Amino acid sequence: MSKQSKKKEAKAQNDQKDNNKSLRYGPMPTFPRQRIFTRGIIVISTLIIVYFTSSNDKTTIFASQKESLAQRVHTIDCSDSYKTEISSYPDCVPEKCGRAVTDKLITGKETDVLLQLAKSAFALGSSDGGASILDLHSGALSYGKQFVNIYSLDNAKNVFSPQDFAIYKIVKSKIHHAIAHNFGVDINKIFLTHPTFFSKMTNAEAKTIHDEYWHEHVDKETYPSFHYTSLLYLTDYGNDFKGGKFIFTAPNNATVEPRRGRVIMFTSGAENPHFVERVTSGTRYALTVSFTCDQNEAISDPNIKEKDL
Incomplete structure (x- = not known):
């Protein structure tokens, strides 16, 4: 085969x-x-x-704009540097470090008065860039690429009234008591300190380093006198402006969406690094009020009579 x-x-x-x-x-x-x-x-x-x-890039909403919160608290360990520094003031040491938010502390009328005060003041001067400030105590007002003393401007006589300063003092007092209560410290051992200021943020291009408000920072490092920080929001995220959220970077980018009348309070140490997102449209107004344990760094309430307006 x-x-x-x-x-x-x-x-x-x-x-x-x-x-x-x-x-x-x-x-x-x-x-x-x-x-x-x-x-x-x-x-x-x-x-x-x-x-x-990508877990390091996740964010959590600590307080959304749509919520109306009686109080929300997040307790975290105090940073070593904060504990070491504040131990010099035994009666001022917090029972706990962290942050808190409330929408029930400041009334709508009080918020409206302060917002109108801020708008009237910034009508006299603003930064050429995206961030402007007004310090009622020192009178520092953003003006182009520098600062001027608002109380030296003739038009300032038409901006402020005794009632404005009275409302400011009431709001400051409410926040003062809330911080003392929330962090378990003697109210007589924490003092208003500088700088305490109104801020106005827009999407304008930054012209100086003072306009770059979006960098992460720790308040105690930026302002050595700070031990307790608070912010009162005067406008609404999503309605009056976009962007501009407040973000605690540790842990997990805990985000606060500004809401008119909302107050956030936090210990000023390295346990609370944070930044503000860049505003993409509209105008964001807020008031920063901060407190110190060092009586030598205390400031008095601004008084219109002392300004001779």
Whole structure:
């Protein structure tokens, strides 16, 4: 038998074996949805990997603009540097460090008065960049690329009234008591300190380093006299402006969305690093009021009579 004939015979025998297997076991089953199922598993696995590998970029909402909060508190460990520094003032050491937010402390009328005061003052002068400030105590007002004393401006006589300063003092007193209560310190051992100021933020391009408000920082490092910081928001995130959220970077970018009349309070040490997002549209107004344990750094309430307006 030739080689070619042997090959044909071997192939015929193999084909017969395959046919016998098919008859015995039946055709191999197929799964028309197998590819879709496999792709689904791959997609889910990818999402899980992305979630865990990007955990450092996650944010949490500490207080949204739509919420009306009686009080929300987040307790965190005091930083070593803060504990060491504040131990020099035993009656001023907080029972706990952290941050708190409330929408029930300042009334709508009080907020409206302070907002109008801020708008009237900034009408006299603002930064060429995106961030302007007004310090009622020193009179410092952003003006182009520098600062002027607002009380030296003739038009300032039409901005302030005794009632404005009275409302400011009431608001400051409410925040003072809230900080003492929330952090468990003697109210007579914490004092108003400088700078305490109104801020106006827009999406204008920064012209000086003072306009770059969006950098992460620690208040105690920026303002050495600070031990307790508070902010009162005078306008609404999402309605009056976009962007401009306040973010505690540790842990997990805890975010506060400004709400008119909302107050946030926090210990000023390295346990509370934070920044403000860049405003993308509209105008964001707020009032920063801060307190110190060092009586040598205390300031008095601003008094319109002392300004000789």
